[in-house]
Amino acid sequence: MNQELDLQQLYKSALRIRLVESMIADKYAEGNMRCPVHLSIGQEIPSAIFQQVVKPGDTAISTHRAHAHYLAMGGNLPKMIAEIYGKATGCSKGRGGSMHLIDLEKGFLGSSAIVGNSIPVGVGVGLAKQLNKEDAVSFIFLGDGAIEEGSFYESANFAVVHKLPVVFIVENNLYSVYTGLSPRQPEDRSICALAKAIGLNCDVTNDSDFVGTYSKLASLTKNTRDGNGPSLIEINTYRKLEHCGPNDDDHLGYRPIHELEGLKERDLLQAIKESLSLSTHDYELMESEIWSEIDSAFSFAESSPFPTYEQVIGGVYAN
Amino acid sequence: MQTNSASEILRVLDRNLKENPKFLISGLGVADPKGVFGTTLGLSEKYGVQRVLETPTSENAMTGVGVGLAISGFRPLMVHQRLDFFILAMDQLVNSAAKWHFMFGGQSSVPITIRLITGRGWGQGPTHSQNLHSWFAHIPGLKVVMPSFASEVASLLQASINDPNPVIFIEDRWIHNQQVDVVDPRIDKPIELGKAHVCTSGTQITVVSSGYMSIESLKAVNYLNGIGISVELIDLRTIKPLDMQTILMSVEKTKNLLVVDSSNEIASFGKEIIANTLMKSDTQLLSRPSLVSLPDVPEPTSHGVIGQYRVSAVKIAQSILRTLAIPDPADLIEALTPLKEDVPDASFTGPF
Numbered sequence: 001m002n003q004e005l006d007l008q009q010l011y012k013s014a015l016r017i018r019l020v021e022s023m024i025a026d027k028y029a030e031g032n033m034r035c036p037v038h039l040s041i042g043q044e045i046p047s048a049i050f051q052q053v054v055k056p057g058d059t060a061i062s063t064h065r066a067h068a069h070y071l072a073m074g075g076n077l078p079k080m081i082a083e084i085y086g087k088a089t090g091c092s093k094g095r096g097g098s099m100h101l102i103d104l105e106k107g108f109l110g111s112s113a114i115v116g117n118s119i120p121v122g123v124g125v126g127l128a129k130q131l132n133k134e135d136a137v138s139f140i141f142l143g144d145g146a147i148e149e150g151s152f153y154e155s156a157n158f159a160v161v162h163k164l165p166v167v168f169i170v171e172n173n174l175y176s177v178y179t180g181l182s183p184r185q186p187e188d189r190s191i192c193a194l195a196k197a198i199g200l201n202c203d204v205t206n207d208s209d210f211v212g213t214y215s216k217l218a219s220l221t222k223n224t225r226d227g228n229g230p231s232l233i234e235i236n237t238y239r240k241l242e243h244c245g246p247n248d249d250d251h252l253g254y255r256p257i258h259e260l261e262g263l264k265e266r267d268l269l270q271a272i273k274e275s276l277s278l279s280t281h282d283y284e285l286m287e288s289e290i291w292s293e294i295d296s297a298f299s300f301a302e303s304s305p306f307p308t309y310e311q312v313i314g315g316v317y318a319n
Numbered sequence: 320m321q322t323n324s325a326s327e328i329l330r331v332l333d334r335n336l337k338e339n340p341k342f343l344i345s346g347l348g349v350a351d352p353k354g355v356f357g358t359t360l361g362l363s364e365k366y367g368v369q370r371v372l373e374t375p376t377s378e379n380a381m382t383g384v385g386v387g388l389a390i391s392g393f394r395p396l397m398v399h400q401r402l403d404f405f406i407l408a409m410d411q412l413v414n415s416a417a418k419w420h421f422m423f424g425g426q427s428s429v430p431i432t433i434r435l436i437t438g439r440g441w442g443q444g445p446t447h448s449q450n451l452h453s454w455f456a457h458i459p460g461l462k463v464v465m466p467s468f469a470s471e472v473a474s475l476l477q478a479s480i481n482d483p484n485p486v487i488f489i490e491d492r493w494i495h496n497q498q499v500d501v502v503d504p505r506i507d508k509p510i511e512l513g514k515a516h517v518c519t520s521g522t523q524i525t526v527v528s529s530g531y532m533s534i535e536s537l538k539a540v541n542y543l544n545g546i547g548i549s550v551e552l553i554d555l556r557t558i559k560p561l562d563m564q565t566i567l568m569s570v571e572k573t574k575n576l577l578v579v580d581s582s583n584e585i586a587s588f589g590k591e592i593i594a595n596t597l598m599k600s601d602t603q604l605l606s607r608p609s610l611v612s613l614p615d616v617p618e619p620t621s622h623g624v625i626g627q628y629r630v631s632a633v634k635i636a637q638s639i640l641r642t643l644a645i646p647d648p649a650d651l652i653e654a655l656t657p658l659k660e661d662v663p664d665a666s667f668t669g670p671f
Binding site: 090091092094095096100104109110112114116117118120121122125127129131132150151154157158161315316317318319 | 379
């Protein structure tokens with residue numbers, strides 16, 4: 001590997017995602033963010049590691065749970081918050097909401113609410129990169145649920161046939177909404193084994209293994225970048241909150257107690273912190289910088305105007 | 320010298336591949352020995368398999384790939400040899416292609432053309448002959464083009480390719496062999512999407528049709544003209560955008576309306592036109608507006624009954640006469656019924 005994981009940067013990126021999502025959760029009850037929000041608390045690490053692998057010129061496309069991916073690509077924070085508030089200054093001018101984020105300047109091409117929907121679009125972007133002979137990769141974020149969609153198989157197959165510069169990043173959080181893996185996928189067949197059978201270069205990792213996850217993602221990406229065909233990394237992770245919304249949903253009982261205790265109480269941010277040798281002052285400074293960025297993003301969103309109805313109805317077709 | 324619609328489509332694709340390095344075509348069969356009914360024949364040899372791209376049998380993902388290409392600066396054209404297979408791609412059509420421009424605040428758009436070929440007759444049956452243009456017209460963000468005549472197919476296809484939005488281009492299989500003179504001045508004359516064409520000017524009744532139905536309608540109109548009945552035939556060219564203005568102006572003159580639609584009647588586009596006319600026109604009609612379309616029944620395969628099921632010149636002429644309260648001439652059926660009702664012309668012998 002030509003580079004090593006920067007743990008301090010990893011901590012800062014993951015903390016930023018955590019704090020942005022926490023602020024959304026805290027303020028959700030005020031009733032001004034009136035759209036579904038799928039928060040990434042507990043799933044910060046895959047995005048924070050991805051941030052150290054992605055290069056200028058690369059692009060990413062994502063899912064309904066897109067906040068962390070958008071932020072990791074450098075997506076504009078005030079515009080994301082304004083979008084969740086339904087404001088004209090939002091990254092999609094208030095027409096998309098939390099599930100439809102975009103920042104073209106940063107190569108974040110979009111996120112889509114239908115499971116599996118953005119996968120083939122990302123593969124098409126990869127084909128464009130190949131046709132343009134760009135030295136760049138199209139990253140596609142998806143979850144374990146999307147593996148069950150036909151669009152995943154169709155897209156992966158096509159990407160393999162054409163050796164496209166595409167990297168699939170699968171965040172396996174074990175649940176599709178409230179349904180666990182066992183009724184959805186055979187227990188003795190891993191996502192990675194399925195991907196390998198399709199012809200993807202593949203590896204599997206746990207997000208708690210920071211160095212391992214980084215080195216696997218970096219190595220697969222390099223291989224793809226070098227023209228050796230598409231890759232898939234399966235990153236085992238866990239969401240802390242409910243599928244959609246600002247609270248937990250433990251009262252529903254769909255996640256077994258032992259799992260909740262074992263996985264939910266894990267704090268990967270704390271784990272990174274323990275391996276860093278920063279002073280309390282350093283941490284306070286880092287946090288206060290992030291908080292001031294978040295505060296100003298929320299002020300921007302709250303004080304921005306709504307789009308006009310004329311702007312919305314005039315926006316269906318390109319001219 | 321004559322050419323036909325299939326050759327016209329081939330000519331337009333060839334020209335775009337030649338002139339625009341960002342234009343490419345994809346679909347199952349675009350580089351095969353039959354070349355999608357001859358409409359892509361020879362293009363892969365000429366422009367390479369990267370720009371004339373054979374695809375896996377993956378309609379949904381390949382539509383998404385087209386969206387990905389389109390948002391990356393390419394101008395893809397996709398083709399499906401039967402519209403019915405494209406039903407597998409509804410997620411990418413409706414949730415991606417049609418929405419992308421709108422839901423990302425207009426920052427990104429999807430200039431993609433999707434050619435869908437509709438089967439008709441020769442035993443195409445329930446799953447190879449569906450006319451689903453009404454579905455597509457229902458989706459905000461799409462445009463829907465239905466070419467009829469060989470003289471206009473090139474211009475309509477070029478306008479669809481030039482459009483910065485997703486365009487559904489529906490080719491009834493039976494338009495492919497329609498003939499036109501190669502020096503016809505209408506060929507390549509630019510057509511703006513959303514402008515209907517008044518094929519015949521008339522005073523007694525307005526007939527509105529689209530796609531292959533306009534060819535059948537024209538047969539009926541010509542026959543009726545021979546017995547002194549004056550019909551204004553409007554070929555829509557595009558059902559979305561819809562040129563209501565041309566329809567309303569015509570109805571104001573004729574005060575009678577018949578819509579000919581190749582779709583099944585329930586929630587059909589034909590009813591959209593009738594409803595629009597009634598809602599937007601102050602004209603006092605002389606008769607109830609009427610519709611010729613398919614019943615709420617899938618297409619039967621048997622060639623023994625297809626003539627009764629399908630809309631043809633006979634049914635159109637009879638409906639016009641009924642609307643005008645004129646009895647059918649004795650020779651109507653004989654004059655307008657083809658020798659075989661399940662083929663476009665005698666040269667068609669299947670099997671595809």
